[in-house]
Amino acid sequence: MKSVELFVGAGGLGIGVSQAGFTPAAVMDWDRWACDTLRENKERGLDLVRDWPLHECDVREFDFGVVEGEIDLVTGGPPCQPFSMGGRHRAFLDSRDMFPQAVRAVRELRPRAFIFENVKGLTRSSFANYLEYIRLQLTYPEVTAKKDEEWLVHLARLEDYHTRGRYKGLRYKVMLRVLNAANFGVPQRRERVFLVGFRSDTSVEWHFPAPTHSKEALLWEQWREETYWDLHRVAKKDRPDGGAAKARAMKLERKPNGLRWRTVRDAISDLPDPELAPGSARKFHDHRFQPGARSYPGHTGSPLDEPAKTLKAGVHGVPGGENMLRRPDGSIRYFTVRESARLQTFPDDMTFHGSWTETMRQLGNAVPCQLGRIVAEEVKEKLLRA
Template sequence: MNAVELFVGAGGLGMAVSQAGFKPQLVVDWDPWACDTIRQNKKAGLAPFTTWPLVQGDVRDVSFSNISKTIDLVTGGPPCQPFSMGGLHRAFLDERDMFPQAIRAVRELQPKAFVFENVKGLTRASFSSYLEYICLQLQYPSLTAKTKEPWHDHFLRLEDYKARGKIRGLQYKVAMRVLNAANYGVPQKRERILIVGFRSDMNVTWEYPIHTHSNDALLWSQWRSGEYWERHKVAKRHRPDDESGKARAQKLKAPPAETPWVTVRDAIADLPDPELHPLLAKAFPDHRFQPGARTYPGHTGSPLDEPAKTLKAGVHGVPGGENMLRRTDGTVRYFTVRESARLQTFPDEMIFHGSWSETMRQLGNAVPTKLAHVIVQRVHDRLKGTS
């Protein structure tokens, strides 16, 4: 099955698309640093980058008419700054809003399915009407806005079209949900909105996958069975003083059925601390100490024995708390590029192009590959009729 990946960035969602069995016919991004990251990995022979037909440029200038093969899936993460907590919150007034281009791709390529992701901020009350407008456009992509028609007028026409029930032409069944990556085995509490659609003639029934990991299971393994500390060989005197976690664990009557959340310690335990052991850290690519980390109210770092906080790209520079590790003794340091890549479930073999701050921007904008794979694999299986 063939796919088109828009706004690929560092490739978190794109890798999941290839891993699920789709063949990319077009991969697009405008950012030169992210494109250089893809090119470097392609040159190094790292799959799946070796087969990606990458186009660096503005998606608004991309013509889909040159694609001769039938496209089964369109995916992408339209730039999220208009909706993120760190952005200017301008939504449809923001020229960086690329959802119109995602909708254009669906309209022109008419794929069997699509998957678009974005920040949880898109679900805020101030954007609720615009989010509904996006979903209606994806549901009826052929009913386009008229020249100079305000978005809210187009929105009302779409609502009226749906209410009349006389639907003709291209139509999709659209579902939307906010998923926490930690609930699917990602060592990071990263909430993303996933919008999934299937062309109506496919007669596909879609349900989002149930979560496989839980905080309760982690608390049980830490404060009831003790398996977590034994596995990591952490003596009692070096364990965090987590009274609330202990209290919650004591209320659990039986071991939860889910797998424990994956923690920062789980993700980076085999990597030497680059500040405490810089010579040993040199043996690992992109694993160098970055000075300057400090704490202040609201920016206390990610605890070692929980999933990390959401890594951030930083519109006005790298923020303090989200991209820091907080050790059990209370000291902090910035995550290295390699550690951040692990928190986003990128492969260790992957090369990142650019300085630490530039690479952290790429990683902060990315979708965790493991979360993306859970969704895209399920879409693939639905299209194949295997699940």
């Protein structure tokens, strides 16, 4: 099955889509550093990206007519700064809003399905009308805005088409949900909104994948069975006191179904601490100590025995305090690039191009590969049946 990836960045979603079995006919981004990361890994022969037809370009200038053959899936994460909790929340007033290009790709490529993702901030009540506007544009991608037509007027026109129910043109059945990556085995609490659509003629019935991992299962293994600590060979004297987490675990009446959340310790315990053992750390690519971490209210780092807090791209230079590890003794340090890649479930043999700040920006903007794969696998299964 063939796919096209927009706004590929460092490739988190794209790698997940490739892992699900799609073959990209085109991938694109205008960020030179992200494209350098992909080019470097292509040259190194990294299997997942080796054959990607990469285009470093402005998607607004890309001619989708050069993409040959029928496209089964279009994917991408349109730049999220207009909707990010850390941004200025300008949405449709922000020139960085690339959702119109996502709609154009669907209109011109007519894929059987699409997957678009964005930050949870897109679901804020202040963006409710604009989110509905995005959803209806993706539902009726050929009902385009007229020259100088304001978006609210275009939205009203789309609503008319939707309520009439007699539209015969290109149409998609669009579903939307916020997914927490930790609930799908990613060692990071990262919430992203996914918009998934199937072309109406596919007659697909689809729902988002059910969570496979839970916090309750983690608490049970940590404080009721204590198997978590045994797995990591943490002596009783070195275990945290548990506090509220232990109290919550003791209130659980039975062992939860499913798997437990994966923690920072699960993700990086086999890597030497780059601050305490720099010589050993140098044996691992992109695993170097970065000085300067400091804790302040609201930015206290990620505890070792929980999923990491959301990695951030850092809109003001060096990423914010959440891109830190908080050790059990309370000391802190920045996550290395390799550790951050682990938290985003990138393959270990992938390298990242640029300075620490630049590579952390790429990682902070990425979709966890594993979450992308799980969603794409569900879409692929339905397309195969159809």
